[in-house]
Amino acid sequence: MLKVSVDKINDLFRAIAATQKLYLPVDTNAGAQYREWSEGVTMSQALNTNRSAKDFFFPQTENLAEFKMEGKKIEVKPQVNEYEDYVVFGVRACDAASFAILDRVFLSEPVDTFYAHRREHGTIITLACNRPAETCFCTTFGVDPAVPGGDVSAWQKGEELYLEAQTEKGEKLLQAVAGALSQAESEDIEPVKAAIRVMMEKLPLAKLSLKGIEDQKMLDLFYSDKWNALSESCLGCGTCTFVCPTCQCYDVRDFDTGNGIQRFRCWDSCMYSDFTKMAHGNIRNSQMERFRQRFMHKLVYFPENNEGIYSCVGCGRCLAKCPIHMNIVKVIKTMGGTENE
Amino acid sequence: MQEAMIKRAKELLAEGTVNRVMGWQAGEFAYDITPTVFSSADELDKAFVYNDFCSANVSKYMIKESRKEGKILCFLKPCDSYSFNQLLAEHRIWRDNVYIIGIPSYGKVDVNKVRAKGVTGITGIHTDGPNVVVETIYGSETMVKMDVMEDRCLCCKSKKHMVYDELLGEEGEVLQSNRFEQVEALENMTPEERYEFWRSELSKCIRCNACRNVCPACTCENCVFDNPASGVANKAPSSDFEENMFHIIRAFHVAGRCTDCGECSRVCPQNIPLHLLNRKFIKDINELYGTYQAGEDKDARGPLTNFTVDDCEPSIVHHRRG
Numbered sequence: 001m002l003k004v005s006v007d008k009i010n011d012l013f014r015a016i017a018a019t020q021k022l023y024l025p026v027d028t029n030a031g032a033q034y035r036e037w038s039e040g041v042t043m044s045q046a047l048n049t050n051r052s053a054k055d056f057f058f059p060q061t062e063n064l065a066e067f068k069m070e071g072k073k074i075e076v077k078p079q080v081n082e083y084e085d086y087v088v089f090g091v092r093a094c095d096a097a098s099f100a101i102l103d104r105v106f107l108s109e110p111v112d113t114f115y116a117h118r119r120e121h122g123t124i125i126t127l128a129c130n131r132p133a134e135t136c137f138c139t140t141f142g143v144d145p146a147v148p149g150g151d152v153s154a155w156q157k158g159e160e161l162y163l164e165a166q167t168e169k170g171e172k173l174l175q176a177v178a179g180a181l182s183q184a185e186s187e188d189i190e191p192v193k194a195a196i197r198v199m200m201e202k203l204p205l206a207k208l209s210l211k212g213i214e215d216q217k218m219l220d221l222f223y224s225d226k227w228n229a230l231s232e233s234c235l236g237c238g239t240c241t242f243v244c245p246t247c248q249c250y251d252v253r254d255f256d257t258g259n260g261i262q263r264f265r266c267w268d269s270c271m272y273s274d275f276t277k278m279a280h281g282n283i284r285n286s287q288m289e290r291f292r293q294r295f296m297h298k299l300v301y302f303p304e305n306n307e308g309i310y311s312c313v314g315c316g317r318c319l320a321k322c323p324i325h326m327n328i329v330k331v332i333k334t335m336g337g338t339e340n341e
Numbered sequence: 342m343q344e345a346m347i348k349r350a351k352e353l354l355a356e357g358t359v360n361r362v363m364g365w366q367a368g369e370f371a372y373d374i375t376p377t378v379f380s381s382a383d384e385l386d387k388a389f390v391y392n393d394f395c396s397a398n399v400s401k402y403m404i405k406e407s408r409k410e411g412k413i414l415c416f417l418k419p420c421d422s423y424s425f426n427q428l429l430a431e432h433r434i435w436r437d438n439v440y441i442i443g444i445p446s447y448g449k450v451d452v453n454k455v456r457a458k459g460v461t462g463i464t465g466i467h468t469d470g471p472n473v474v475v476e477t478i479y480g481s482e483t484m485v486k487m488d489v490m491e492d493r494c495l496c497c498k499s500k501k502h503m504v505y506d507e508l509l510g511e512e513g514e515v516l517q518s519n520r521f522e523q524v525e526a527l528e529n530m531t532p533e534e535r536y537e538f539w540r541s542e543l544s545k546c547i548r549c550n551a552c553r554n555v556c557p558a559c560t561c562e563n564c565v566f567d568n569p570a571s572g573v574a575n576k577a578p579s580s581d582f583e584e585n586m587f588h589i590i591r592a593f594h595v596a597g598r599c600t601d602c603g604e605c606s607r608v609c610p611q612n613i614p615l616h617l618l619n620r621k622f623i624k625d626i627n628e629l630y631g632t633y634q635a636g637e638d639k640d641a642r643g644p645l646t647n648f649t650v651d652d653c654e655p656s657i658v659h660h661r662r663g
């Protein structure tokens with residue numbers, strides 16, 4: 001266990017930034033967002049960023065290939081990216097847990113090389129949550145914000161920041177910046193962990209349980225008449241999917257550049273009317289079906305295919321951001337039959 | 342007000358005037374309210390709310406609801422009534438299938454502004470006269486309501502309903518709003534500053550389409566941006582420039598029809614002040630074609646869909662500051 005005093009935290013940031021790019025949450029007029037650290041940049045005190053940390057591995061848009069046309073000749077240029085090492089500081093336990101979920105999708109065969117490279121080059125420093133929000137329900141999915149994971153975990157205790165490597169990559173990073181850190185005892189942070197767990201118990205969603213969903217058959221859930229009321233006022237915007245750290249769907253599109261084609265991929269949303277549109281048309285014609293897809297995927301289909309692991313980490317972004325305040329918690333409670341608890 | 346609304350809704354349901362009620366449903370933390378259709382007295386008792394967090398404008402839902410079997414009761418705040426009226430003007434709502442009760446609004450509270458004060462762990466919020474009291478797991482906090490009110494409510498244009506079948510509570514007046522001051526501030530920038538301002542704001546866009554989907558003026562059955570056959574459909578931009586174009590095209594398309602309800606800015610997860618773009622159009626229309634408020638008169642001809650010999654010439658653009 002190592003530590004640095006909070007008023008000297010810039011020394012640590014400086015030491016990291018001397019060897020590779022460092023990103024951390026910064027307050028902007030669009031809420032807290034990850035930005036590159038440079039001299040004078042201060043870290044946001046916000047609990048979580050507006051957009052999730054998935055952007056680092058799975059950006060909203062990226063080019064895949066370019067086609068150039070000259071007369072009858074078509075030249076295909078695959079996208080070549082230079083990947084550099086980078087560090088992300090201040091990732092919360094929920095977002096850190098989302099990476100394992102994304103890995104299951106992008107790192108299983110056939111491996112998504114764009115994602116794999118970014119994942120390989122990034123070192124994640126997580127930060128324990130001293131002041132969880134009412135929208136947090138990570139514990140429902142087995143995430144412990146007192147033990148936030150990542151390559152290095154960090155805890156803030158009073159005026160001191162404690163750091164502990166969790167992986168080899170994390171070990172390497174801490175060794176490289178050892179000059180900015182001093183030795184500390186692991187026991188020192190036990191009171192912080194205990195305090196976080198006490199706060200987690202007090203959260204309004206602390207008791208949220210998936211039992212009611214687990215006990216039901218997939219098709220019974222699918223054909224439930226409760227979806228109609230749940231999805232009734234859904235706007236079919238993509239807000240919930242775009243701010244979600246575990247939403248992983250994308251579309252591949254061709255952009256006509258005038259003398260060729262830029263093939264790129266971009267996030268897609270199951271809430272959209274042209275999602276998975278095929279030659280014959282669309283398979284989900286009503287907003288109810290699209291809405292159902294998002295939640296069935298997270299709570300039923302994904303666990304069905306992934307040893308029971310849900311593809312929600314309880315970060316609460318969809319609770320905070322949905323324009324009509326419909327969200328996965330309301331779905332869990334309604335479908336699980338616990339809406340009045 | 343909430344009690345009076347529930348009581349009246351139950352009466353209208355019982356006497357068969359309506360078979361459904363469009364209103365707002367309570368959520369988990371007092372502020373997370375969902376627009377909902379209620380169909381029984383029981384449901385109303387269980388979850389119907391009307392408080393300072395019922396910001397969602399429900400007029401747009403009437404497009405689909407008014408096409409259903411039977412009549413629906415719809416509660417409209419003054420600003421929502423402008424949107425409803427505009428939709429009537431565009432023949433989008435079947436008026437006969439909607440029973441409207443106009444309700445007052447004393448300004449809605451923006452939970453993001455509460456959060457911006459460092460308050461988190463919210464378990465309850467209520468307004469108490471000029472103050473807002475927030476209960477959290479870390480203790481309770483009192484703040485001045487004006488400090489946490491939604492921006493659009495701070496420059497409210499009207500407390501008067503433009504369309505209704507009956508009113509609950511006292512009817513207000515059209516107000517002298519200072520809402521164009523923010524537009525003037527933009528107009529007073531140099532073109533470079535203004536360009537920078539919009540580029541930096543619009544580049545935050547994640548293209549979630551919440552602004553478009555919530556907008557009561559955006560009612561196309563299939564938006565060009567969603568239609569793969571249109572050639573301009575894009576779920577995400579392949580360049581920043583395209584993102585800017587999405588917003589500019591949308592602003593042009595709602596020009597003369599936007600009532601300045603402010604829903605676009607309210608729902609934007611990236612806090613982009615989209616209403617300023619539309620408000621600029623409103624201000625320009627006022628200056629070029631005479632004062633016009635969309636949604637005020639459902640039989641008026643829209644300034645951009647009407648022609649008079651006094652209309653300004655396109656060259657006006659050169660005569661103004663640009």
Ligand code: SF4
Nearest residue numbers: 244312313315316318
């Ligand atoms: S579904 Fe909602 S709470 Fe769950 S991970 Fe996604 S944004 Fe977070």
Ligand code: SF4
Nearest residue numbers: 093094129132136138
């Ligand atoms: S959901 Fe859990 S890990 Fe995420 S910010 Fe809240 S308390 Fe922290």
Ligand code: SF4
Nearest residue numbers: 234235237239240322
């Ligand atoms: S659930 Fe909410 S955020 Fe998601 S598409 Fe519907 S309205 Fe938008």
Ligand code: SF4
Nearest residue numbers: 546547549550552609
């Ligand atoms: S709501 Fe905001 S982020 Fe979403 S599309 Fe509109 S401007 Fe972009």
